[in-house]
Amino acid sequence: MKIRTAAGILSALLVTQAWATEKQILWGDTHLHTNRSFDAFTNRNFSVGPDEAYRFARGLPVEHPGHKARVQLETPLDFLVVSDHAEFLGNIRHLYNVGIPTEGMGFFQKLRVWYVQYLIRDAIKKGEGRAFFVRQLPEPFDTPQEAISEWDLAGSVFPRVPILEDQAWSDIADAAEANNIPGQFSAILGWEYSLIPGGANLHRVVMTDLDGESAKVFQPFGSDDSLYPEDLWAWLDKTSEETGGNFIAIPHNSNISKGAMFDTITMRNEPIGPEYAEIRRRWEPIVEVTQYKGDSETHPVLSPDDPFADFEDYPYYIQRDWTEYKPQVGDFMRSALIRGMQIEREIGVNPYQFGVIGSTDAHTGLAAAEENNFHGKFATDSMPSSKLEGWSDNANSSFGWAMGAQGLAAVWAEENTRESIMQAMKRRETYATTGxxxxxxxxxxxxxxxxxxxxxxxxxxxxxxxxxxxxxxxxxxxxxxxxxxxxxxxxxxxxxxxxxxxxxxxxxxxxxxxxxxxxxxxxxxxxxxxxxxxxxxxxxxxxxxxxxxxxxxxxxxxxxxxxxxxxxxxxxxxxxxxxxxxxxxxxxxxxxxxxxxxxxxxxxxxxxxxxxxxxxxxx
Structure with a gap:
């Protein structure tokens, strides 16, 4: 064992630079939401869009969407993925500022759109956007498989307007191209597939190394396209072949998945088989193990002999009504890695042979993971005085201080380009930090x-x-x-x-x-x-x-x-x-x-x- 005291920190920094001879550590955030995400906008992020998000990550000053002060990273990031929700991409922002286009709609369709516009605009203007958002969350179910069987894809109050989603995706692609500086900063395209059946978080961030123009030929695949991750992977396979681009999907917040993220069965309630395991391994080589909504390494219930297991717990399911949090094997990285080996003994393939990264999941558009430079999960909880306010009237609901100021993705890559970063992730030469x-x-x-x-x-x-x-x-x-x-x-x-x-x-x-x-x-x-x-x-x-x-x-x-x-x-x-x-x-x-x-x-x-x-x- 060798140690170096704090006095030797300068020499340590010099060694860090020397490490870059062949591969270098690149620091980034693969999970960042702007005002194009419906929940970011309803929580009053009106001003920070994709361009501002990339500029902030590059170290430039921007205006905070909540308290309006100038904010800036002390040390810029090397890469950023703007990963707005694919579902209703850009719709709520356009609805609030301009209105939903109703050309070609029948009378009753128009009536519904006008009514929804009134509800959303009124809630946001009154400062009740968060409460409105919470009312749209799913009813709790014990298992996501049960919830999916009763899910109505057409039942959402939020309107889906493809022409607006196309425009929002085009805006994100243009912002990425404007901020991409190969060798210095990689502005990477991505989105979030936001599946949450019965309050079980099964979200994935999808990212690609495609340039903006090439990515405009498709529209991001969301949970409003399919409730089954297998269909997402099939879409990635097809789109990768058609575009020549590389894609990966990154699960996050397994800690609040009700045991389903790393389960022994699929969302179709079938046992995991070799084909499923191989496909999942291909498209999901890494997972996001730490972020604002808690840490997913392990839990004291699952690792009772680990004195450091009780770290940044987040016992709040994303659902309309509160239910008691129950940590399960399928919720955490360590137990999932072991479960993958157990499954491999049965079927010959390990579906959970993954690497790890950290990221933020900030909805302010600001990728900040430092304790002394933490700008809140949402614009509405960005000030100390607002962080005790709950997400709902329930005393057990989440609140601003429940969020951890974490984390970051570290990637060992040959160069700072989209392609090199993606290849490092595919070979799992990555690690996570909590900031x-x-x-x-x-x-x-x-x-x-x-x-x-x-x-x-x-x-x-x-x-x-x-x-x-x-x-x-x-x-x-x-x-x-x-x-x-x-x-x-x-x-x-x-x-x-x-x-x-x-x-x-x-x-x-x-x-x-x-x-x-x-x-x-x-x-x-x-x-x-x-x-x-x-x-x-x-x-x-x-x-x-x-x-x-x-x-x-x-x-x-x-x-x-x-x-x-x-x-x-x-x-x-x-x-x-x-x-x-x-x-x-x-x-x-x-x-x-x-x-x-x-x-x-x-x-x-x-x-x-x-x-x-x-x-x-x-x-």
Whole structure:
């Protein structure tokens, strides 16, 4: 184990630059909504559209859609996907500002449109757009399969007007082209497929490396086209062939999917088979594991022996009426990775062999994931004084401080272009952070030595090693070696520790997980029982300041699994923890004078998650 103290942070930064010799870390957000999304507009994002969103991500100042102050990122992003909802794309904005075109409609159709326009305009003008939006959410069901069987696609109060959706998509494509600067900033096209049967979040962000003009030949596929993800994948297959573009779909907020995101059955209530598993693996190589609406790594109910499992929980289903939150295996990354291995034992294919990223899901058009620069989920909860307001009259509804100021997507790519970023995602050479730009390298192989990480470009391919997202074949008589190197974000907390999380399925088919501390900030933290003494919490609750002295600027580990069994398949991923720092809820509390119950923690321990490396035994 090697550590570097905070005093060495400058040299760590120099190493970060050296890493870019062959591949570089690119930082971005794949999940960002503008005023073209119906829920962003009803929550008073009137001013930040696709162009403003891309400019903000590039580091330019824009006006906040809520409080109207000038806002700006301290450190620009390298890429952004504007991913407005495909459903009713741009319709509500046009309805409010201009009105829905009624040419060619019959009398009763026009009457319905006029009535809907009145309802929506009146609600927004009165500041009741959020309440109106909540009333349109689905009734709760225990299972999405049951909800889908009773779903009426034509029953939405929101009108679908294809001509307006085409224009909105064209506007987004034009904004992407205007802001795309190959080698400097990638403005990537995408949208959200927003399926939510019975309150089970089954949303996917879809992204493509196509340029704007090429993308204008199609209209984004949404849940108003089909309620079945399999139909989305079929559409992606067809459209990819027709356009020559690459596409991927990225599931998000599995934490509020009622167990359905990583289920053992499909939305058609059929057992997962080999064909389904292969298709899903192809189109969904990565998942969004952390964002404003909570963290989806794991949960204390599922990982009771993990002291860091209780992190940024979000127990609020997206539905009209409140029901009690129940964490399930299909809701979280770690348990889903194990479930995928269980399914593979039965059918020969793992449907849940995915990498990970983080993103924001901001509906302000502002991709901000810093605790001290958090601009709210919606324009309506962008100020400290508005963050305790609930989404509905129910005391158990979500509210502004329930949101986490997270996360970011980190991609190891050869160059900053749409195509290179997409290829890195397809090979799963990605990782997630909850906001800080923690540098992370993770390799697995045989006969490796940590000194290799000191080179400016570790030639892992020539050594037979694989990076995060890769698969390790067995080597007779040898256990794999894992190399990890993490570097702190100089604008955030220093590092507490590096952990490696292992998951496997035993002979009885049961799920198993284990967490190993492999590097930490100070040697004297190791206790007699093999556990680590917690890193000191130095956050000053009166000022929001903290000390980085207890953490390390850089940590390196060379690790072998002490319980490795060459006959047992397993996955390994890295979790990096920072020292405790102030959460945005504490900073807001201080801004309001301190006498406020935010109902959320004052402290956060930011982190990074790597994509796994899978070990496969001989057949």
């Amino acid at each position: 800080p730009r923690i540098g992370l390298r993770f390799y697995g192989g045989y006969g490796l030595d940590a000194t290799a990480l000191e080179a400016s470009a570790f030639p892992y391919e020539s050594s037979g090693a694989v990076p995060m997202g890769g698969e390790l074949d067995p080597q007779k008589g040898s256990a794999p070696v894992f190399l990890v190197h993490a570097m702190a974000d100089p604008k955030s907390g220093t590092l507490d520790r590096i952990q490696i999380v292992k998951g496997w399925v035993d002979e009885a088919g049961e799920a198993n997980e284990q967490i190993f501390d492999v590097a930490w900030s100070s040697p004297d933290r190791m206790q007699a029982d093999g556990s680590l003494r917690p890193v000191p919490n130095t956050v000053d609750l009166e000022t929001g300041g903290w000390s980085n002295d207890a953490g390390a600027a850089s940590l390196t580990a060379e690790w072998r699994d002490p319980e490795f069994d060459p006959a047992v398949a397993a996955f390994y991923y890295v979790r990096v923890l920072e020292v405790p720092t102030p959460r945005h809820s504490l900073l807001d509390k201080l801004a309001l004078g301190g006498d406020v119950d935010t109902r959320r923690p004052d402290i956060v321990q930011e982190r990074a998650y790597s994509s796994p490396i899978w070990y496969r035994p001989s057949e």
